[in-house]
Amino acid sequence: EAGVAQSPRYKIIEKRQSVAFWCNPISGHATLYWYQQILGQGPKLLIQFQNNGVVDDSQLPKDRFSAERLKGVDSTLKIQPAKLEDSAVYLCASRHYKTGRNETQYFGPGTRLLVL
Template identity: 90%
Template sequence: EAGVAQSPRYKIIEKRQSVAFWCNPISGHATLYWYQQILGQGPKLLIQFQNNGVVDDSQLPKDRFSAERLKGVDSTLKIQPAKLEDSAVYLCASSLDRREGTDTQYFGPGTRLTVL
């Protein structure tokens, strides 16, 4: 079974530029998550999708971050414009069904973003 795929693995941009990350979850997983992991901290949830609908985006800085999962499968996270403090690893995870609190989340390898 293929795992969660993410691209690119690394990205370096200058502040005020735009960037987009892509995630393809495990086949059949209804729930998709985007986390931000700043160096020295644990991952923090940015947004959660159930199929193509947003369940929780309370921690997403909506003035510059946006995310979509149009067909309920793969997802894109965008930052526009980027700030220095956005330097982090962006993790995508998926699970079968968010309504089960016992449901295991499977993580992708992450995209390491450096903003100069």
């Protein structure tokens, strides 16, 4: 089966600009996650969707970050305005929802963001 798709792979912007990342999960995966991975650290969860509803966005900086999954399939993560400390890799992951198959998250290749 096709994996998790993300675009763009790389993005360079200046601080205070806006940026958006796109993710298309594995077909049939109801749960979708966005992670932020700062250089030298492990991924940190930003937001979790179940279908088109938000399950957990407690670590999402809501003053500048937003995410949506309107039709319960692909998702967009936006940063507006960007700060220097937002430079990181943004990873999207998805998970199946059926019992016995729902414990593993599958990751996309990530979007590497550099804010200058």
